[in-house]
Amino acid sequence: MSGPVPLYVALAGYTSAAVAAGIARGRPQPGRLSVASVVASAVGLCLQLAFTVARTISVGFLPFASRFESMALFALAVQVTGLIVYLATRQHSAKLGADAISAVLLVGALMPFGFHPGGGMNPILNSPWFAFHIIVAFGGYGCFTAGLAWCIAHLFDRTLDLNPTLPHRLALAGLVLLGAGILTGAMWADSSWGTYWNWDPKESWALLTWTVMMLYVHLGGRRPSRATSGICFGLAFAIMMFTFIGINLLKWGLHRY
Numbered sequence: 001m002s003g004p005v006p007l008y009v010a011l012a013g014y015t016s017a018a019v020a021a022g023i024a025r026g027r028p029q030p031g032r033l034s035v036a037s038v039v040a041s042a043v044g045l046c047l048q049l050a051f052t053v054a055r056t057i058s059v060g061f062l063p064f065a066s067r068f069e070s071m072a073l074f075a076l077a078v079q080v081t082g083l084i085v086y087l088a089t090r091q092h093s094a095k096l097g098a099d100a101i102s103a104v105l106l107v108g109a110l111m112p113f114g115f116h117p118g119g120g121m122n123p124i125l126n127s128p129w130f131a132f133h134i135i136v137a138f139g140g141y142g143c144f145t146a147g148l149a150w151c152i153a154h155l156f157d158r159t160l161d162l163n164p165t166l167p168h169r170l171a172l173a174g175l176v177l178l179g180a181g182i183l184t185g186a187m188w189a190d191s192s193w194g195t196y197w198n199w200d201p202k203e204s205w206a207l208l209t210w211t212v213m214m215l216y217v218h219l220g221g222r223r224p225s226r227a228t229s230g231i232c233f234g235l236a237f238a239i240m241m242f243t244f245i246g247i248n249l250l251k252w253g254l255h256r257y
Contacts, residue, residue, distance in 0.1 A: 004110065006051040007072065011106045013044025014079060018099035025092035034092065041083050041099060048076050061126075064134045071109035073134070074244065077142030078102045085146050089166065097149025129188035137181025137206070141240055143174030144213065148237045151230040167229045171213050178210050205243040212236045
């Protein structure tokens with residue numbers, strides 16, 4: 001189960017869920033398509049969780065250290081958040097966006113970086129702050145990405161009656177989670193390097209993501225306009241992807257594990 005097969009099946013599940021949600025959104029009574037989309041998402045999610053547990057047992061630590069593992073975790077966070085949002089709102093267009101983004105992220109994990117069988121952990125990562133920092137930070141990324149999916153749904157179908165307060169709630173949840181990730185990262189930095197903040201590129205860009213969404217929450221109000229939501233979530237997502245992928249590929253700063 002710690003091999004790549006569960007992830008390929010999960011990818012098929014997320015892709016199938018996106019297709020089913022896309023077809024369902026154009027029908028007045030989606031019925032079985034809605035169920036099929038949720039089941040496909042749930043199957044993919046369960047397989048990815050099973051892979052994570054099996055890999056943890058295999059390597060002896062939480063598998064969030066490599067680029068492959070962290071990209072897979074990002075896909076998992078988006079899928080969890082997107083599924084929760086769908087179950088709360090029953091909006092197929094928003095679910096389509098979350099499923100599609102999850103699938104793309106999982107492809108990104110499996111293709112450019114390739115499956116990595118796992119190995120020893122970098123001593124810097126051997127910290128009690130590691131797991132909590134990574135999980136809550138990616139939880140925040142998942143909330144912001146689900147907000148982007150909501151904006152994409154509005155962009156392609158302006159007749160949708162989507163909950164106008166949902167982006168605000170997702171932004172608040174993401175702010176809390178990413179803020180907790182930044183704080184625990186500071187505690188981790190102090191225990192590893194003797195200082196809470198180094199103005200490391202990844203630290204700085206993560207803080208910029210948090211700042212953009214904080215401005216959105218304060219300036220947009222509880223019912224922000226579609227344009228405001230789209231611009232802020234799109235900008236935050238672009239910054240997130242540069243923080244997550246660009247800085248790693250450029251090998252800047254202390255986050256080079």
